[in-house]
Amino acid sequence: MSEPRTPRSGGALPGLLKGLATTARTLARPTHTTEYPDAPPHLPPRSRGVIALLEENCTSCMLCARECPDWCIYIDSHKETLPATTPGGRERQRNVLDRFAIDFSLCMYCGICIEVCPFDALHWSPEFEYSELDIRDLLHEKDRLGQWMPTVPPPPALDEHSAEPAEVAAANKPARPARAAGAPPPARAARAERPERPERPARAERPARAERPEGTARPEPPADSVPAEPPTPPSTASESGSAETKSPEPTSGEDQ
C-alpha cells in the first residue's frame, strides 16, 4: 500500500552519523531512569501489587478460593455458636476464620478473588516489595495479608463519561457519594495529586491487627491505623490480641 519512506529524522546525514549524533544528544540530556530503591516508583491505585485482607469482612465463604484459577488461596474455618443475646432468644452460629493464606509463588495476580469477594474483604495494594529468599516464605498467612491493608489506596475517580454507579442510580444512598460527579483533573496533574501512599512501615513494625469479634467489626479506612504499640513480631501480637478478644474456643494451630 504505502511505499518505503525516506528516513524521517536526521535529514541528509548518513545513517552512521545520525546514530552518533543522537547518542551524543542523549549524553547531554538528563537521564530518563530513576534510581529505584532510593526513589520509589509512583504506582497508580489500581496497580496489582499484593493482595490485602480485611479480616473482619471475611465470612469464610470460600468464593475466592473456588474462583482462583490456580487455587493458591487456602481457607480454614470452623463454626462457632454464640449464646443468645436476649433471654430465651436463639443461639446464633457464625463462621470463624482460622486460616486465610495466599501463596504468592502460585498467584497469577489476576484479581478474580478480589472481584468475586461479596464483602470487600480482599483489596489490591500497589506494594510489591515482598520478595523472599525462600519460595516457601511467599505463602502469606492472614496476619501478613492483614498488614497490607493500610497500604490499600482509595479507588481512583472514574472518567466523566462513565455510567453512574448502579448504587447511585438505584437509590441515592447518602452514604455513597457519587463518584463520577467530579470533573477530571487536567492531564498529568492527577497523577501528582493522587493521595500520597501511606508511609510504608518497615516489615517488622507493621501494626499487627488484632482480631475482633464479629459484632464490633468496623470497616476502618485504610490509612488510620498507625503503629500504636512498640514494634512486635506480627505473629505473636496477633496471638495475644486474639487471646484477649476471642471466646476461648480452640483456635487454629496451622497458621502459626
Added chain:
Amino acid sequence: MTSSAGQRELTVGMGAGGLATADMVLNIGPQHPATHGVLRLRIVVDGERIVSAEPIVGYMHRGAEKLFEVRDYRQIVVLANRHDWLSAFSNELGVVLGVERMLGMEVPERAVWARTLLAELNRVLNHLMFLGSYPLELGAITPVFYAFREREELQAVMEEASGGRMHYMFNRVGGLKEDLPAGWLERVRYAVRAVRGRLPELESLIVGNEILEARTRGVGVLTAELIGAYGVSGPIARASGVDLDLRRDEPYLAYGELFGPSGPGRVVTRTAGDCLSRLEVLLEQVHVSLDLADACLERLHSLPQGPVNVRLPKVLKVPEGDLYTATENPLGLNGYYLVSRGEKTPWRLKLRSASFNNVAVLAEVLPGNLIADMVAILGSMFFVVGDIDK
C-alpha cells in the same frame, strides 16, 4: 558432532585429518542469547554456512489449551493473555470476542472504543519491544534503551487503567473490567504524543544506518509462496507483499470505521520480504497504531455517558456450538476455536498463535545463510517463545 548424511568424515576439533572439512551440528538454544527464551534450532553448519536448520519447539509448552478446558470464561482470560506475553491485551480480546459472539452479546460502545484504544497501545508496546531487541541482536545496544523509555510511557497508562503492566486482565465478557480512571484519556493523549515525538531518536539509530542495512537488506527473503505455505502472518507476511490485515479485512471492534475510507487506518506493506522490510513494516506500524490510538481517544471524548460492560449472569454459560475467532495480533493472526457444549467451561478451545507458524518457516529460510545471518533472520521473525509453545 555428527557428519551429515554420512558424506564426509568428521574432523572438526580433532586437530587431525588434513584440510578436509566436515559439517558440524550446532545447537542454537534452548539456552542461547538470540532465542529470547527456550527456542532451539538444530542447525548443521559447514564452517559458518548453514546446511540445514530445524526449529525444535516445546520447551515452554504449558498445555494452555488443556488448561482452558477446566476454567470458566473469566479464568480463561487469565491464561489466554499469557501465551504471547507481549500482546496480552490482544490475546484476551480474542477470547472475549469469541464468547460474546456466541452469546450474541452487544458490547457497549464505550467499551468497544476503549478496547480498540488499548489494543493499539498494546500493539505499539509489542512493536517497540522488537524495535529494541532486533538491533540488539545485530549488535546495536542502544535502541533497546530508547524503546524501553517509550514502553515505560505507555505501560504507565496501561497500568493506571488495568492495574497490570504486562498481563492486563482488563477484558471481561461483555466489555472491560471497570471504567477508565478520571483524566486517563488526557494522560494517554500525552503519552502518545510523547512517544510519537521521541520516535525519531529511535529511528535515527535504525533507519538508514548503513551497517544495519548491510546486515538486513536482501537477507532472509521470504516469498509470498512460502508465506502461504507456512501460514505466516502479521508484519512478516506484509513485508513480503501479502496484503492481509484482519483489522481491515474482517473488521472487529471499531476497526471497521478506523480502516474505512476516511479513517486513519492503513495496512503497511513492503514487497522485498527481507529482514529490512520486516523491520520497516514494524516501525511504520507503530506510527499507524499511534494514529489509531489518537482517533480512539478522540472518539472516547465525544461518546455520551455510558457503561463499559454489561451485567453478566452469575454463572456464564456459552450456548452449544462452535466458533472460530481470529484477531490481528501484533505478531500475526491469533485465533481461538471455541467449542462449547453449553457448560460454563469450553469443551475445547483451540489456540492458533502467530509465532508458531512464523517460526516454522525458518527451516526454509535459514539454509545457505551464515550464522550471523541466522541471527538476523531469527530476530526478524519477531516471535515470542510462549506464543510458539503455548
Added chain:
Amino acid sequence: MTDVLEVTLRSVSVLAAFLVLPLLVGQAEHKVMAHMQGRLGPMYAGGFHGWAQLVADGVKFVQKEDITPAAADRRVFRFAPAVALVPYLVAMAVIPLSPDLVAADAPASALFVLATTAVGILGTLMAGWASANKYSLLGAMRSAAQLLSYELPLVLAVASVCLAAGSLSLGGIAQAWSPWWLIWQLPGALVFLVAAVAELQRPPFDMPVADAEIVFGAYTEYTGLRFAFFLLAEYAGIVVMSLLFAVLYLGGWQGPFSDQLGWLWTLLKGLVIAVVIIWLRVAWPRLREDQLQHLAWIVLVPLALAQLALTGVWVVVSA
C-alpha cells in the same frame, strides 16, 4: 645498582599504568555509554557516582570459581589469558607520554608496538581452540579471519606516518608532527582507527565475541580471574591503541605548555580517542565477518596504499 633500581622503577610504573588506565577507560565506558542511553550507569560502588565499580567487579571476579572444562586442552586453556594480556603490557612500555616520559625508549618502537599487539590475537585463538566448545571455536576462527583483514591496513597506515616523519621511533614521529598532518595524514588516520577497532574486536567489528550469535566467542568457557584477564586485555588494548593514535596522528605531547604538561596532552588525546571507540560501540550495530573482509580489501588497503603514495610523493617533493 642504579641500573637495577631504574629498571625496577620503570617496570613498576608501566605495570601501574597498565592496571590503572584500562580501569579508567572501563569506567569511562560504563558512564559514557550509560548516559548516551539515558541511564546513569553504576552509582553505588565507592559512593561517588560508582567510581569503584570496576574495583568491585575485580573483587567479584577473584572470588569466582576458576573452571576449566573437562574436555578442554588444559594447559593451552589456562595459558591463553596471559598470551592475550602480556603483549599490551609490553607495548605500553614503549609508548612515550612525553619526550622524557617513556619506560623503554626503543629505537624502532613503532615497529615493536605493531609486532607485539599482533601477538595478542594468539590468546584468543588459543582460548577458542582449547575450550572444546563449538561457539568458542567459531569465535576463534572469526578472530583469525579478522586478523587477516585489519593487520595489513594497520601496518600500511603506520608506514605512511613513519615515512612522513622519517623515523621508526614513536618519539621521533611525535617530535616531527605538525598540525598540517591532520589533513595530510587524514586518510591514513581513518584507516588506522578502523583497523584498530577491528584489532580490538570492538563494535562494529566485534564479530569474534558477538554475544547474540556465538554467545561470547572464544571466551565463552572462561570464568573468574581468567575471564577478567581477557576483559582487562580488551581495555588495555583500547589504551594502547588510543595512545598510539594520539602519538602517531595527533602529535602526542605537542600543545600549549608541552614542556611541563606534555604527558597530560598525550593522555588527554588518548582519552578522546578512547571515548570515540566507546561511542562507536554505543551507536552502531555490528558488521558481518565477510563484510569486514570486504571493507578491508576494497576500501582500507587501497586507501592506505594511496596514503603511502601521497606521503612518499610529498616527502620527495618537499625534501
